[in-house]
Amino acid sequence: MEAYFDEEDPPGVVVVSQTCDIVSDPARNPWVVVCPLVKADPARVTEIERGGVPRLALVENAPEGLVAEIARSLTISKDLLASWQRNQGFTDPGKAVEFARSLERCFGRFAFPDDFNRSISPLLKKLKDGYGKEKAEVGRVARSVAELRVRPSAAWDAGNVHVRFLLILKPEDQREAQIAEISSAFEAILSTLSWQGSFQLDEPFLHLGTYDDFLARDYIESVALDINALSFAARYQAAVNPL
Template identity: 35%
Template structure:
């Protein structure tokens, strides 16, 4: 036995060095605990023993993805690393896959090197196994380069660092969420193109999330120079105001995306689109108002950023 491990030989430890976070291993079944009297999935309802705590085994035909950090897979300095965290590899339909690749659905971490790029680690279904079992599985690299490895690590961090928004916000934004998802993956949708161009979506509360009445601001962030230039001191032409007021969201989004809005009407178009998005929200409970703001990253103050929280579409489960 190696002095570095009570259980593994030097040869086995050297083999472990080949494994990486994001690799796909051929372990064909996933295991979790359930109670037969209180099942919360269809699978445990059908397979958990009544009146007892049970281990439920479900097939993972595409394999499972290593979530444990690469540096934590190998024993070192006399310390064993006996456990490894895995998540099943799943294939998503294109609409969901597009959102998940962009980080809008933190349940899923993209594994781009596997198959056709539509496969993800399902982070809602994490299993722990012993390291020795890992060595008995076939291994397929799931990440090809440093950029993909960094993106995968960020996806794991994002999953477990999400803010606990009030339930009333979920309901208030649910119709807007459905609108985003219906257009996000459509190449011929101007609003979809605008959503895809956003680098982040932030939300803030005034005066605070625990207040009795909350005024919500949803800030959609874009790269510097993407939004049309505006002059806050300019007085808008009455004709421009009337014309922009009658434009639908698709036309506004197209002109913003293509840069054809112009400095004279660019600000009016952004304001009109912000209003149309706000009108898609049905405020309930403690949510008094929801307003949207299209902002360039170079125009957002540090104070505004610190008071805001990044959020995703997955948390806005339709009520």
Template identity: 30%
Template sequence: MRAPAQIERGAKALTEVGAGLDGTVPHLEEFRQGDVLVDLTQLSVLTDHDWESIATPCGVALISQTCDVVQKTRTYVQVARVVKIDGDRSGLARKGKMPRYAHLPAIDDQTFADLEVVATVAKSAIVGRPMKRGIGNDEQVRDFSEAVARKFGRFAFPDEVVPWINKLENAAYKSAGKQGSAMGRVLDDILELRIEVGNGWDEAPYELTLLIVVKSGIIPVYGDDELPDLPGALQNWLHTGTNGCRTPQQIAERLSATTDPVEKYFLWDSFAEALADSCTPSESTDLSIRNAVLGGALTAEALSADDLSYARYRRTERVDVDHLC
């Protein structure tokens, strides 16, 4: 067994790798998470051939937590390649629909940290370099930190459930960020899609509910003794579509156009149910997948963020479509 003195010397040697010339860790008190190092224009990654350089012409962003960046007991920080995204994809990424990217709003609407290309850098290689703030106010700080945590902490759905959930790609997210479409406008009001399991993830079949978590103030609120009746005209309309039901797109168009609070109340639930119905695999899908969900279908619910309790939040998992596809 190694003597304590040897262990101490070995630990000290390890912590000093990548430190400054005098063996101390540089103090980066002026840096924080989300800062962009504009002149770090390449990162090294290990491939099956050897170490290779990846160009980062827009620089790299610090993704380590600010406390780790400034602490002198931490020799290294993690950085991610900075990229530009144009068009509808930038809108998707800003809304959190593409977990690979974390927005850097203090720079502009098209600049993101690409969390797919990450490297470890010694603080001694950072001190003295030019830097731009990538995030500004407290809300932006929280959003960026959550985006980084979400990328590396997403829930792994069972393999047989993935084909059910990834159909949301076609049903919803391809329209997100498209301001000119009714579906895009409706999806802008949705904060998250979450999956709730009523009987645990131990074994199939799973009792699954798709939760549509909507921004506060969007879904009309009624007391338990004031719940309205479903208008007959709306009921007839909902059940006269293809195969007796309306598509998410059709419901989104009516939801986007109506000003009637009673219609809005029922259309949000109908929209959630239509999205859940769109998740059902085709008859040609493997039987083990079709039997993976209890009752052969997801149930659904639309609710305001104000009505999602912490206990229920803990029983649900966020759906990240680009991870599933």
């Protein structure tokens, strides 16, 4: 039994199936999903750490210079998997969670309408460019936000859509900016955006708070903005183990 890849065989693979699926009865569920390990130079690894390459992800214990190409998954049999040498991919639970978030990001990103993407591109650029700048206001503000979400007033393809931005803040002791500064900075950026198509700002257009301050409805009726340095970049995340 063999596996065939489009190009040369990769130097290794990482299993991305859930543990419960892996250990389930092969007679009922004989398959697992793996992703190939591919070469990446140091510059590429840095870009991945910053969240700039959603199709690639870091595997903690992979050989140096190898990363997972999660956008190129492969289904294989458990019999084949059992015939390969096993190495533990992660020993740090936090790194394993980061990898899981990379999978979520690659396959779970919401497809915003083109007009909306064009409208908010200046906001995303400012946040991405400023996130790693230690003393810049936009950097301190962005690093104080745990998640940035947007809630539409109607279906995304409706004829008239008002959008409200939800800024979910980190705990107070992890913020680098005060709430007033965060609010002022985002209001200044959002108020200058040129909205295209059917989109425009809601009133009010900004809602700040911690996870405790938002209703469940706010969360499930909104969509996360994929700001790589804000929501997914491992290098800049606080070393908090969520497990």
